[in-house]
Amino acid sequence: MNIVVCVKQVPDTEIRIPVQNGRIVEEEIKQYVVNPYDEFAIEEALRIKERFGEGKVTLITVGPERAREALLTGLAMGADEAIHINDPALEGSDAFATARVLAAAIKKMPYDLILCGKQAVDQDNAQIGIALAELLDLPHVSVVTKLEIAEDKKSAKAEREVEGGKEVIETTLPAVITAQKGLNEPRYPSFKGIRMARQKPYTVWTLADLGLKPEEVAPQTEVVVINPPPERKAGRIIQGDPETAVKELVRLLREEAKVI
Amino acid sequence: MAKHFLVVAEQSEGVLRKVSFEMLGEARRLAGSEGKVEAALLGSGVEPLAEQLAWHGADKVYVADDAALQLYSAEAYTTVLADLVKKIQPDVVFIGATTNGKDLAPRLATRLGVGLASDCTGFSVDGDGKLLITRPIYAGRAIETIKLKSTPQMATLRPNVFPPLEPDTSRKAEVEKIAVNVGPIRAKVVGFLKKEGEEIELTEADIIVSGGRGLGGPEGFEVLRELAKVLKAAVGASRAAVDAGWIDHSHQVGQTGKTVNPKLYIACGISGAAQHLAGMRTSKVIVAINKDPEAPIFKVADYGIVGDLYKIVPLLTKELQEVLRG
Ligand SMILES: Cc1cc2nc3c(=O)[nH]c(=O)nc-3n(C[C@H](O)[C@H](O)[C@H](O)COP(=O)(O)OP(=O)(O)OC[C@H]3O[C@@H](n4cnc5c(N)ncnc54)[C@H](O)[C@@H]3O)c2cc1C
Ligand SMILES: Nc1ncnc2c1ncn2[C@@H]1O[C@H](COP(=O)(O)O)[C@@H](O)[C@H]1O
Numbered sequence: 001m002n003i004v005v006c007v008k009q010v011p012d013t014e015i016r017i018p019v020q021n022g023r024i025v026e027e028e029i030k031q032y033v034v035n036p037y038d039e040f041a042i043e044e045a046l047r048i049k050e051r052f053g054e055g056k057v058t059l060i061t062v063g064p065e066r067a068r069e070a071l072l073t074g075l076a077m078g079a080d081e082a083i084h085i086n087d088p089a090l091e092g093s094d095a096f097a098t099a100r101v102l103a104a105a106i107k108k109m110p111y112d113l114i115l116c117g118k119q120a121v122d123q124d125n126a127q128i129g130i131a132l133a134e135l136l137d138l139p140h141v142s143v144v145t146k147l148e149i150a151e152d153k154k155s156a157k158a159e160r161e162v163e164g165g166k167e168v169i170e171t172t173l174p175a176v177i178t179a180q181k182g183l184n185e186p187r188y189p190s191f192k193g194i195r196m197a198r199q200k201p202y203t204v205w206t207l208a209d210l211g212l213k214p215e216e217v218a219p220q221t222e223v224v225v226i227n228p229p230p231e232r233k234a235g236r237i238i239q240g241d242p243e244t245a246v247k248e249l250v251r252l253l254r255e256e257a258k259v260i
Numbered sequence: 261m262a263k264h265f266l267v268v269a270e271q272s273e274g275v276l277r278k279v280s281f282e283m284l285g286e287a288r289r290l291a292g293s294e295g296k297v298e299a300a301l302l303g304s305g306v307e308p309l310a311e312q313l314a315w316h317g318a319d320k321v322y323v324a325d326d327a328a329l330q331l332y333s334a335e336a337y338t339t340v341l342a343d344l345v346k347k348i349q350p351d352v353v354f355i356g357a358t359t360n361g362k363d364l365a366p367r368l369a370t371r372l373g374v375g376l377a378s379d380c381t382g383f384s385v386d387g388d389g390k391l392l393i394t395r396p397i398y399a400g401r402a403i404e405t406i407k408l409k410s411t412p413q414m415a416t417l418r419p420n421v422f423p424p425l426e427p428d429t430s431r432k433a434e435v436e437k438i439a440v441n442v443g444p445i446r447a448k449v450v451g452f453l454k455k456e457g458e459e460i461e462l463t464e465a466d467i468i469v470s471g472g473r474g475l476g477g478p479e480g481f482e483v484l485r486e487l488a489k490v491l492k493a494a495v496g497a498s499r500a501a502v503d504a505g506w507i508d509h510s511h512q513v514g515q516t517g518k519t520v521n522p523k524l525y526i527a528c529g530i531s532g533a534a535q536h537l538a539g540m541r542t543s544k545v546i547v548a549i550n551k552d553p554e555a556p557i558f559k560v561a562d563y564g565i566v567g568d569l570y571k572i573v574p575l576l577t578k579e580l581q582e583v584l585r586g
Contacts, residue, residue, distance in 0.1 A: 124395075124397050135370060164461065222406060246575040
């Protein structure tokens with residue numbers, strides 16, 4: 001089975017996002033990680049390969065030079081090869097653009113299953129996996145917490161978390177699956193894995209290699225301004241013994257905040 | 261331009277989701293008096309719901325009522341809506357940022373060849389007539405304002421953010437049935453595992469009572485559920501409580517859980533880590549109950565009580581029982 005996993009490198013989820021003069025000061029972001037949902041996607045791909053005892057897991061990213069680290073992490077986890085689409089024309093890409101670049105690249109390779117994260121935790125778009133499915137004319141199942149590939153590898157059964165419960169979906173393959181937390185527990189790269197990662201096939205493509213012109217993948221969103229989130233002022237600690245404090249809290253919620 | 265809006269209403273088992281009314285309210289506000297607000301309603305046996313969309317601001321409702329649309333399917337819904345959008349050519353398409361709305365919108369936008377703004381929390385109309393769209397990025401650690409170059413301008417709207425209009429039952433809307441021809445569907449719903457006793461959806465709740473590691477065990481959620489019952493609230497949780505296995509992940513609030521926006525969020529035994537705040541910091545009023553006076557949650561809480569939640573929460577439940585009954 002040929003499994004393609006889309007991976008994005010994102011700023012560490014712990015850091016403060018440096019916002020200044022209406023934009024993000026990228027140079028101040030020092031720590032990057034593999035998008036957490038993409039780790040679930042990589043892990044799932046590895047487990048499917050292990051279960052069937054055959055197959056190939058190919059990682060693909062669209063990103064600048066630094067994104068190599070994210071691919072190396074995925075290779076160290078056990079993926080077989082990596083494709084890195086790096087082109088200065090892609091700076092400032094949005095979901096619209098990135099989905100089209102990924103689709104053009106994936107069309108060049110064999111695939112039975114495409115795994116994405118449900119969302120990249122930088123732009124929080126939650127679009128690309130689904131857009132990719134449409135561009136490649138494939139079915140998709142999003143926010144998947146359980147995935148079972150049929151013995152004949154021609155279909156899959158997936159569970160997805162929806163309001164009020166879990167939906168069970170059956171899809172033909174190839175398909176795009178977007179991974180939600182709960183799908184699995186991603187493994188840590190082993191020492192051996194880390195050592196081997198740099199020896200695995202690593203291909204770099206530009207837009208020209210994909211036969212794409214920059215205007216074909218021009219973003220459809222224009223960023224006007226970026227601001228820090230509005231400050232939330234600390235409120236007040238209600239003093240007194242528990243009985244008094246609770247009575248006062250209820251009074252405040254009713255009379256001052258008027259929320260109950 | 262932003263004069264002609266198409267709001268994709270969402271219903272589940274014959275009940276319209278709140279976000280449908282919220283989107284109509286926002287579309288109405290943006291369209292102004294001479295603008296046009298239309299709604300699309302998809303499902304099976306859903307035509308009677310059209311009048312509620314009229315009460316909440318729709319001038320016209322396109323109804324796709326067909327057995328093939330009984331259960332949501334991205335492929336079927338995309339086909340019906342893409343045909344409709346091509347026919348009526350709205351300036352703006354609004355979809356709810358619910359699980360299914362987020363599943364549908366990227367597919368529809370891609371079929372139409374346009375960009376999409378996800379999970380939006382604010383709109384205004386710019387000098388050139390285009391929408392200025394506000395949305396949180398980096399899990400709420402920054403807020404961007406963007407414009408969409410393509411038409412229709414498509415956006416998903418975060419639930420519980422936009423106020424709906426007061427329903428006006430004298431308002432009427434024209435109803436137009438639209439043809440449904442969806443072709444073969446490759447990804448099909450074959451089952452549903454309903455969660456027991458979960459009446460109130462977190463993302464739609466007005467009040468949320470949330471618990472963290474400070475509960476010390478699954479029994480803590482029983483104490484919170486008592487409080488939630490009195491307040492008709494949904495129950496949320498921190499990742500620490502979910503990872504400990506005390507409650508299902510569907511209750512998790514935060515960066516890797518749900519983003520919620522209730523009127524009142526009561527955090528019990530939650531320290532207030534950045535990733536938790538990411539999911540609830542836009543709540544109108546935050547109450548924190550924590551035994552550590554230094555807990556970061558107090559920095560964002562409107563009201564705080566320092567103390568043992570096992571003491572405070574039952575007292576709060578009792579007090580509210582008395583006050584709300586009276
Ligand atoms: C990539 C990533 C994503 C994450 N996503 C999320 C997410 O979506 N949601 C989320 O919540 N977290 C998330 N986290 C985890 C987050 O960093 C924190 O670890 C987590 O929120 C802590 O949960 P907590 O507040 O319940 O536990 P703790 O931080 O351990 O806090 C427990 C609190 O309970 C108080 N307490 C203890 N006993 C009592 C008592 N008897 N009465 C009153 N108070 C008491 C303590 O004083 C303490 O403040 C994420 C982390 C990472 C790295
Ligand atoms: N630049 C990128 N390169 C490769 N995959 C990406 C990229 N951006 C997003 N993805 C994939 O698409 C998913 C959803 O991303 P998004 O739509 O940006 O929230 C991510 O979890 C990745 O799997």
